[in-house]
Amino acid sequence: MPFRDDFTARETLGFYAALVDGDPDEALAAVGLSDAADKRVADLSGGMRRLLGIAQATLGDPAVVVLDEPTSGLDPEMRERAFRAAARAGDDAAVVVSSHDLDLVDAHADALVVLSRGRVAASGPRERLLAEHGAADVRELYRAVASGSSDRPTTPDGEETGDDADGDATGESVHVTGVSDR
Amino acid sequence: MRSSLGGVWVVFRRELTTVGRTPGYAVLAVGLLVVLGGLVAVGGGGATGFVPAVVDLLLPTEVLVPLLAVVLGYRALYADAASGELAVIRTYPVSAVAYVLGVLLARTVALFALVGGPFALVGAYVWLTAAPDTGIFATHAGVDSPVLFVRFVALVVPFGAAYLSLSAAVSTIATSRRSAVALGVLALLAGILGGDLAVLRSLSAGASPSGIAESIAFTPNGAFRGLVFEHVIGVAFAPEGGFVDTGRAVASLVGWCLLGAAAAVAAVAFGSRVDVAVERLRGRLGR
Numbered sequence: 167m168p169f170r171d172d173f174t175a176r177e178t179l180g181f182y183a184a185l186v187d188g189d190p191d192e193a194l195a196a197v198g199l200s201d202a203a204d205k206r207v208a209d210l211s212g213g214m215r216r217l218l219g220i221a222q223a224t225l226g227d228p229a230v231v232v233l234d235e236p237t238s239g240l241d242p243e244m245r246e247r248a249f250r251a252a253a254r255a256g257d258d259a260a261v262v263v264s265s266h267d268l269d270l271v272d273a274h275a276d277a278l279v280v281l282s283r284g285r286v287a288a289s290g291p292r293e294r295l296l297a298e299h300g301a302a303d304v305r306e307l308y309r310a311v312a313s314g315s316s317d318r319p320t321t322p323d324g325e326e327t328g329d330d331a332d333g334d335a336t337g338e339s340v341h342v343t344g345v346s347d348r
Numbered sequence: 349m350r351s352s353l354g355g356v357w358v359v360f361r362r363e364l365t366t367v368g369r370t371p372g373y374a375v376l377a378v379g380l381l382v383v384l385g386g387l388v389a390v391g392g393g394g395a396t397g398f399v400p401a402v403v404d405l406l407l408p409t410e411v412l413v414p415l416l417a418v419v420l421g422y423r424a425l426y427a428d429a430a431s432g433e434l435a436v437i438r439t440y441p442v443s444a445v446a447y448v449l450g451v452l453l454a455r456t457v458a459l460f461a462l463v464g465g466p467f468a469l470v471g472a473y474v475w476l477t478a479a480p481d482t483g484i485f486a487t488h489a490g491v492d493s494p495v496l497f498v499r500f501v502a503l504v505v506p507f508g509a510a511y512l513s514l515s516a517a518v519s520t521i522a523t524s525r526r527s528a529v530a531l532g533v534l535a536l537l538a539g540i541l542g543g544d545l546a547v548l549r550s551l552s553a554g555a556s557p558s559g560i561a562e563s564i565a566f567t568p569n570g571a572f573r574g575l576v577f578e579h580v581i582g583v584a585f586a587p588e589g590g591f592v593d594t595g596r597a598v599a600s601l602v603g604w605c606l607l608g609a610a611a612a613v614a615a616v617a618f619g620s621r622v623d624v625a626v627e628r629l630r631g632r633l634g635r
Contacts (some may be wrong), residue, residue: 168432172369185356185440222436 167219171208172310175199175218178207186226191223195253201347217251224255231261237270249274272304280311287311355442359450367420367458374462376416381466383412388470397478397492401470402500402580410569413463414506414511414536420455420462421515422532425612426522434616444617452516452609459508467501494564500580506601507572511539513608516570524635543567561592568604 169178179190194200199218202210210218216236223231233252237245249270252261265271271278272292279289288295288311292304301307367373384405391404399547425448428434437447475494518535522528545561547570555563564570574592 168436170366170431170433172366177365181358181362182436182440185355185437185442226440 167207167215167222169207169215169218169222172206174204174206175210175214176203178218179221182222182225182342188225188227190225193217193225195226196254197221198247211244213248214242216244216248218246220251224259229260231255231259233261233263235265236263237265237267245270268303268308272336275304278307278320280305280308282311287314350448352443355446356450356453359442359447360454363424363451363454364457367454373420373458376419377462377465378427379604380412380416380463381469383408383634384466384470385473388474393477398474398494398497399492399581399585402497402576405470405500406573406576406581409504410573411540413508414539414568416463417508417511418458418515418532418536421512421617422461422522422528423521423525424451424455424516424519425527426519426525429520429616429619430525431557431608435620436501437519438616442615448609448612448616452513452612455512456505456509459512460505463504463508464501467504468574471497471501473597477525496580496583500576503580504571506598507568509567510601510604510608511536513580513605513612515608516538516613517608517615520612520619539568543570561590562596565592565600571600575601 170208173181175194176190179188179193182188183193189202191203194203197220200222203216205214207215207218220233220236223233231252236248237253240248240277245267249263249267250261253274255261263271263275275292277289277291278295280287280295288299288307290298296304296307299307299310299311301310314329352393374535387404387408388401392400425434428437434447438444471494476490515532515535519528522531542566543566546567547560550563551557551560560576564574571592575594575597577591578594578597
């Protein structure tokens with residue numbers, strides 16, 4: 167997260183909170199960082215910084231919170247904490263999370279958007295999408311959509327390429343976005 | 349946060365805290381004090397009086413104060429932009445004007461402290477060691493006075509602020525720390541040497557020397573130097589004045605400050621749109 171290293175977690179959120187009349191301590195508590203409030207940003211772990219970023223993003227009761235890969239590079243415990251923090255933010259806001267962490271998306275998202283090579287391959291409420299693709303969870307849905315996409319590879323503009331029928335549409339080319347209900 | 353003024357204040361506090369936690373700036377102030385004190389000592393010591401001290405310090409001040417201002421300003425706006433925090437800040441209700449003003453005002457206060465402190469100590473040294481008549485609080489012809497030194501220091505502040513504002517504006521177009529340093533040095537050299545070289549060039553091209561008093565006021569260094577001659581050194585030795593048009597010189601220093609601030613605001617407000625336009629153009633050309 168692009169915060170100033172010399173500032174403590176509380177000072178960092180204090181700056182943003184002052185811009186929107188928010189409460190930095192409340193935001194820190196919401197992501198479980200109360201004990202680290204007086205730690206310098208430079209001394210926070212990668213996961214704690216990510217949580218600090220989520221706390222910053224939810225200051226001031228925004229209508230929409232957008233989190234891009236909030237769990238990349240984190241250990242499993244921190245990933246769970248980050249998603250829980252994002253889910254809590256969803257109590258008052260619509261939270262859009264872009265992620266490859268399919269288990270956590272499965273556990274927390276209310277609606278899904280699956281992107282394949284720059285275009286929407288599937289979207290809708292989680293339960294409906296799972297039923298339509300005969301999938302038990304988001305991971306299976308992902309596989310179903312990915313294999314469907316590899317059968318019909320498209321350009322980022324949505325045009326069918328017609329060649330490269332064996333193109334790899336899995337991995338980074340397929341992206342899942344989880345959306346919370348508000 | 350309810351008003352733009354509130355946004356300026358919040359950014360101002362954050363920036364001032366950052367400057368206060370950068371020990372390198374304090375080291376620079378100590379270095380400035382050593383250089384200024386050394387120059388006064390070499391020039392005959394504090395016993396010579398305030399105006400002789402100003403004469404000794406004028407040329408070094410024209411180099412050292414811009415240098416300090418550029419050091420304070422060259423990353424002032426670049427740092428947040430490079431780290432990505434500016435993009436985060438811009439999602440909050442703080443305008444580009446409030447953000448730039450907050451940063452620049454905080455850095456100007458820091459400049460005032462870092463430059464004013466050493467100059468005040470040198471002034472105190474002269475006060476304590478100068479001949480008896482230098483303690484007279486008068487500014488009429490032929491009399492040395494602490495008031496003249498205070499005037500000199502008061503002129504140093506807008507002079508440094510002009511360089512700070514310009515270097516901060518230049519920093520908005522930097523793409524790396526190295527390029528920010530290069531651009532800062534370029535601004536410094538252009539400011540210190542550019543104006544005088546332009547005047548010399550115009551004289552060699554046949555311009556009238558009588559026009560120097562007018563043209564010199566357009567550059568920060570020329571305006572500062574002219575004001576010091578007009579209202580500090582000249583008061584004691586050449587009361588008829590005529591070194592520079594005071595109004596024009598003051599307007600020049602204020603104008604450079606405003607120009608830098610306006611350019612910085614424009615860069616912060618529209619920089620991302622320019623980037624998008626450039627990327628679109630590159631995309632079209634690349635097809």
